[in-house]
Amino acid sequence: MSTPVARAVPTAPARGASPGAGPRRVLGLVGAAVVAVVVGVWFTGAAVASLVRDAGPWVRWGLPVTETLTELLGAVVVGALVLAVGVLPRRDESAAPRRGARAGAARAEGTAYPATLRVAGWAAGAWTLAAVLHLVLSYASVAGRALTEQSFGDELWLYVSQIEQGRTLGSAVVVAAVVTALALVVRTPTGAAWTLALALVALWQVAQLGHAAGAAGHELATSAMFVHLVGAAVWIGALAALALLVGRLGRDVAPAVARYSVVAGWCVAAVAVSGLVSGWIRLGQWADLGTRYGVLLVVKAALLVVLAGLGLLHRRRTIAALDAAPAPRPGLFWRLVGVELVVMGAVSGVAVALGSSAPPVPDEPPVTPSVAYQVTGHDLPPEPTLVRWFTEWRWDLLMAFAAVAALVVYWRWVRRLARRGDAWPWQRTAAWTVGMVVLFWTTNGGPATYGHVLFSAHMVQHMVLAMVVPIFLVLSAPVTLALRALPVRASTLADDASRGPREWILTLVHSHVGRFLAHPVVAAVNFAGSMVAFYYTGLFEWSLRSSVGHLFMVVHFTAAGYLFANSLVGVDPGPQRLGYPQRLLTLFATMAFHAFFGVALVSGEALLVADWFGLLGRPWGASAIADQQEGGAVAWGIGELPTLALAIAVALSWSRDDDRQARRRDRRTRDEDPELDAYNAMLKSLAD
Structure with a gap:
């Protein structure tokens, strides 16, 4: 087997790496998400004017659109930080050579690593602004108040400071702002990991506001929503961040895409399982699949199947082609990613449309809840027996x-x-x-x-x-x-200072x-x-x-x-x-x-x-x-x-x-006995 040698950095732009290709395709993700949420909200009738205290069309249509943008921007933040924590190759010139490096292995370029932290910082700033707008429109929708009313500002403050939903949305805004500041100053995988943990806190807060928040299945619905949000955010956000950074990856594109593929596989499993659980909670029977909510749920599931298929093709074909290419070819990366991003945007829009629509199973608590339900949020289980354990x-x-x-x-x-x-x-x-x-x-x-x-x-x-x-x-x-x-990171790329598992x-x-x-x-x-x-x-x-x-x-x-x-x-x-x-x-x-x-x-x-x-x-x-x-x-x-x-x-x-x-x-002591030798030496010294 021949020994691999380090490839030279190309002096000319790599084939398929047109300037601005990444941002344009990410805009396709956003555009598909906005179109999907508008169509979904229209289909379910969630934006129909209320007969009592209607907040106006800007609020009815603006709220799902801003929620979509908030979720997508949060996903880009989480995805970019995931890339910094353990996906993108990183160079650390001050560090000693990594142990386990193969002789003749290609050296890590590492130019995309600092850029991913900048992407996370700027996306977090936009995420904060979108979260503020989402907070304002959420209050307007809940209270049925127009944005132009004179007392709107004072009422909004009461909503943020005294109402649980308002406090949750307000704390998500604060977390997003802190993530913005941290993402712009951290430089190491450890700092990126702490920032990522804080961003996941915001996702947990959003999970508290999903459907079934007032029903007996609240704990299961919350955990399912959190798993779903994290899986989708890492899956979509990391791919979008890779699309923005692909022009900077150079020869690191093959290992970066291969590492992302492993993460995406786990995200597919998390999204699929949590989606099935969430659908089971919100649909009372199979016949509910024929409702407008059920039709949207089927559409979302079908789009997820398409995404999983595209990801499998990406893993089997694109990664192998990138490994075999003699020089960096970002054009190979775009074979399926362009379509993938559009489908991901459509899935995000449909998900927000579902969240904005009433499910067949109502979220309201029982009319006459038991004492145990009022305390714990669920009814008492039957008396415990050995079998029931x-x-x-x-x-x-x-x-x-x-x-x-x-x-x-x-x-x-x-x-x-x-x-x-x-x-x-x-x-x-x-x-x-x-x-x-x-x-x-x-x-x-x-x-x-x-x-x-x-x-x-x-x-x-x-x-x-x-x-x-x-x-x-x-x-x-x-x-x-x-x-x-587990393999050593430096065994594939010499001087790669990134951290794998x-x-x-x-x-x-x-x-x-x-x-x-x-x-x-x-x-x-x-x-x-x-x-x-x-x-x-x-x-x-x-x-x-x-x-x-x-x-x-x-x-x-x-x-x-x-x-x-x-x-x-x-x-x-x-x-x-x-x-x-x-x-x-x-x-x-x-x-x-x-x-x-x-x-x-x-x-x-x-x-x-x-x-x-x-x-x-x-x-x-x-x-x-x-x-x-x-x-x-x-x-x-x-x-x-x-x-x-x-x-x-x-x-x-x-x-x-x-x-x-x-x-x-x-x-x-098989050949010699140190203790016996010491004893004999002592006797000899006494005799002398």
């Missing part, structure tokens, strides 16, 4: 998608190792599979269903997340597998924050102390009343349990592990603290979050305080078996380590 479901699409995706990724990594002849213990694969299945059930099954209305069930969910799932994660060694299976994992593991959190003492204090801080502060109530708070609880305690277990028996890199006697001492001290926490709950007489658990009006089960005391017994009892398992694992590791040291001493 496995048959009752309260779906969280975000966690369900994460668990399934984690399974798929782990299995693919194992298969990649097998294809190149490397072995991976099947026991670790089995441990990961069991851990993800348990995580899926804990966040979507019986513990999630009853954990929202029973403290004891909530404690079951908490203890499984903190003490059962992490043990399976540690036994599966996911970080070790990732470092073996492998580089990001190493960055997190070796960062100051990562090393601090993974330290055995810190991990033990976090594992035990955060439980007290969580339940005896407002964090517990926040996790009950907010989907964000619930997600924080799941992620934090699963991660805390993993870090603690990994410091004791794990093989993944990260912590400077203590000696085995100190590990056992840390384990038993931490578990003793756990036991004291459970005893405090068992003997306590003050009800935690009394205006939640004490007001549900349950016709079955023990009283709220008795159920809380049962929860303390659960915290005490469930912790015993994982503690025993960890203690046995530490003891076995200690024994195996002693055996390894004995074998090393045997090998070292």
Whole structure:
């Protein structure tokens, strides 16, 4: 096989790279979106004048158009930041050559990397202005007030400061403005990652305003909307940003498009799954597909299928052609992307038209809601039995998608190792599979269903997340597998300082924050102390009343349990592990603290979050305080078996380590015995 050599930078413009081609095609995306939303709103009649307090045609037609522009600009911001975080090649002249670079590999050009941050900054500025206009028109539509009325400004301020919908839209404007400032000043993948996280906060806020916000399926609708928005934003926005930057990519166009293709594949899956769930929530029966709303939903699904097909062709043909081209040829990039952008714009417009139209299933809450519905937002589940713990479901699409995706990724990594002849213990694969299945059930099954209305069930969910799932994660060694299976970025482009998944994992593991959190003492204090801080502060109530708070609880305690277990028996890199006697001492001290926490709950007489658990009006089960005391017994009892398992694992590791040291001493003394030699030397010195 011949060794690849670095290609020279062309001095003439690359074939197919006409100036302004990218912006013109991105305008096609915007134009198709505007046309689609106008046609969709006209088709569903969402812009028909209201009989009472009509805000006027400018508001009726302007609101869906500005919402479309807001979503597209937000998508470009998110997509451009995704490119900066882990897609575009980057040159860092001050850094040492990257380890793992192939001899003779082409060098990264890296000229598009700073430009993508500028694209993100300017798009964020336009996103902020569009979000302001969307806020103003939203209030005008809700209140039925014309923009020219004298008191409109004062009323708008009350809407932003006192009404939940107004506060959400106003906070989205603030987030967009902060993202604008950050995107214009950050220069590194780490800065781009923090800016991207902030932009996703704005998408989460928008997800709160979707259909079914007042219905019993609010949590599922919100998580489905968030997954849908993030998937669509990354898919559409990253492609639009690539279209704007393709003239600057040069020889980096092939690896950039190939990396984007992998990201787009996951986005297709996220958009498809969340779209099916959202459609199921909003359509009461198959016959509703014949309504105007249902017809638009079918059109959107058909366009998504077309997009997925174009993306598959792009992956199979365009990427191979770009790799084989002797010089950069952006014209190959435009073979399908031009059509793709137009179809993406049409999908965005149809989506906004759907959001502006009333679905067949109304969003209104029940006329006579139960006491439990008024407190929790959903009716009480039936009385728990052993069977119902496995048959009752309260779906969280975000966690369900994460668990399934984690399974798929782990299995693919194992298969990649097998294809190149490397072995991976099947026991670790089995441990990961069991851990993800348990995580899926804990966040979507019986513990999630009853954990929202029973403290004891909530404690079951908490203890499984903190003490059962992490043990399976540690036994599966996911970080070790990732470092073996994922490719090094510099193996394809020399001097490429961008970060792929492998580089990001190493960055997190070796960062100051990562090393601090993974330290055995810190991990033990976090594992035990955060439980007290969580339940005896407002964090517990926040996790009950907010989907964000619930997600924080799941992620934090699963991660805390993993870090603690990994410091004791794990093989993944990260912590400077203590000696085995100190590990056992840390384990038993931490578990003793756990036991004291459970005893405090068992003997306590003050009800935690009394205006939640004490007001549900349950016709079955023990009283709220008795159920809380049962929860303390659960915290005490469930912790015993994982503690025993960890203690046995530490003891076995200690024994195996002693055996390894004995074998090393045997090998070292096979030909000579240092201790015997020292003894003989001492006798000789005495005789002399």
